[in-house]
Amino acid sequence: MARIIVVTSGKGGVGKTTTSASISTGIAKRGHKTVVIDFDVGLRNLDLIMNCERRVVYDFVNVIQGEASLSQALIRDKRVDTLFILPASQTREKEALTKEGVEKVINELSQTFDYIICDSPAGIEHGAQMALYFADEAIVVTNPEVSSVRDSDRILGILQSKSRRAEKGQDPVKEHLLVTRYNPARVERGEMLSVADVEEILAIPLLGIIPESQVVLNASNQGLPVILETETDAGQAYDDAVARLLGEEREHRFMTAHKKGFFSRMFKGG
Amino acid sequence: MSFLDYFRGKKTNTNTANVAKERLQIIVAHERGHRKQPDYLPALQQELLAVIRKYVDISDDMVQVEIDRTDTCSVLELNVTLPEK
Numbered sequence: 391m392a393r394i395i396v397v398t399s400g401k402g403g404v405g406k407t408t409t410s411a412s413i414s415t416g417i418a419k420r421g422h423k424t425v426v427i428d429f430d431v432g433l434r435n436l437d438l439i440m441n442c443e444r445r446v447v448y449d450f451v452n453v454i455q456g457e458a459s460l461s462q463a464l465i466r467d468k469r470v471d472t473l474f475i476l477p478a479s480q481t482r483e484k485e486a487l488t489k490e491g492v493e494k495v496i497n498e499l500s501q502t503f504d505y506i507i508c509d510s511p512a513g514i515e516h517g518a519q520m521a522l523y524f525a526d527e528a529i530v531v532t533n534p535e536v537s538s539v540r541d542s543d544r545i546l547g548i549l550q551s552k553s554r555r556a557e558k559g560q561d562p563v564k565e566h567l568l569v570t571r572y573n574p575a576r577v578e579r580g581e582m583l584s585v586a587d588v589e590e591i592l593a594i595p596l597l598g599i600i601p602e603s604q605v606v607l608n609a610s611n612q613g614l615p616v617i618l619e620t621e622t623d624a625g626q627a628y629d630d631a632v633a634r635l636l637g638e639e640r641e642h643r644f645m646t647a648h649k650k651g652f653f654s655r656m657f658k659g660g
Numbered sequence: 661m662s663f664l665d666y667f668r669g670k671k672t673n674t675n676t677a678n679v680a681k682e683r684l685q686i687i688v689a690h691e692r693g694h695r696k697q698p699d700y701l702p703a704l705q706q707e708l709l710a711v712i713r714k715y716v717d718i719s720d721d722m723v724q725v726e727i728d729r730t731d732t733c734s735v736l737e738l739n740v741t742l743p744e745k
């Protein structure tokens with residue numbers, strides 16, 4: 391039985407695709423057979439972040455509509471050989487994802503994969519609901535700002551009422567909070583919500599904190615999941631999140647600003 | 661505005677994170693309340709509105725319907741604002 395994890399947020403541009411790429415790469419690197427599915431039908435971004443855009447022949451919708459088999463559509467990652475990508479269609483509409491079609495694909499993937507990561511499109515409508523429907527767990531990607539937190543709360547409401555687990559009265563979808571694009575210096579200046587604020591409002595367990603970092607853009611420019619940049623803050627933050635997801639206990643980092651002033655260093659005695 | 665006010669103003673304006681948090685707490689509490697409402701509520705509201713409109717000319721936002729649930733009972737709360745005459 392595969393663990394099905396949706397990466398979701400409501401709001402767009404908060405870091406879902408960045409997170410899906412890094413989390414799936416991190417899990418696969420630890421030896422688990424992993425597939426990451428791009429649910430953003432019509433747009434398709436994941437293949438760019440994973441650097442496999444030129445190898446896309448068939449896509450998710452082709453498989454749903456019986457125009458290609460799963461093995462024809464799946465792309466094996468060039469860097470991590472336990473990782474596969476199922477790309478989205480660029481030409482179809484989100485409505486091409488039917489519940490029955492998605493279920494068929496997920497059931498088939500469940501037989502051979504340990505982890506299925508679903509990269510959700512933005513919004514709370516059909517596409518986002520299809521991405522989360524079959525999930526066992528959800529990584530709720532949230533930026534420390536008002537509209538992102540509000541939208542995350544809405545997505546939590548949908549997970550609790552419209553997921554398969556909710557409809558069937560099973561154990562609820564396990565929720566994880568991932569705060570991304572975090573800027574501790576701005577938090578310290580009172581310009582940005584803190585992790586503690588976001589945790590208090592959303593009231594779900596914290597999986598990790600990904601700092602706002604230039605390396606994310608640099609990595610995506612090259613088609614590299616940032617988790618593979620092991621010397622960088624964002625790369626390490628994603629690695630911590632993967633470790634926690636797989637049951638390891640790791641202390642949270644990247645919560646405070648790097649460069650400490652003279653006084654704060656003195657008072658911390660460091 | 662005096663020179664001093666400029667600095668004072670700036671100082672109080674910079675802690676916008678607190679403002680954001682307070683606003684979020686209110687928004688989220690409000691939306692969560694609505695989420696727990698039964699599915700039939702919007703339809704019920706529309707029908708009540710139609711009935712009242714037979715007698716009084718009121719606009720959509722003048723009828724508010726909510727259900728308050730406690731462990732032992734549920735209360736249907738109907739709030740109709742009538743136009744001033």
Ligand SMILES: Nc1ncnc2c1ncn2[C@@H]1O[C@H](COP(=O)(O)OP(=O)(O)O)[C@@H](O)[C@H]1O
Binds near residue numbers: 403
């Ligand atoms: N931690 C981060 N630091 C800086 N930029 C980031 C970070 N996470 C994401 N971004 C940038 O934000 C933009 C949107 O990210 P993306 O993952 O595509 O969001 P989504 O899938 O939620 O729409 C991209 O340009 C990405 O490079």
Ligand SMILES: [Mg+2]
Binds near residue numbers: 406
């Ligand atoms: Mg995306």
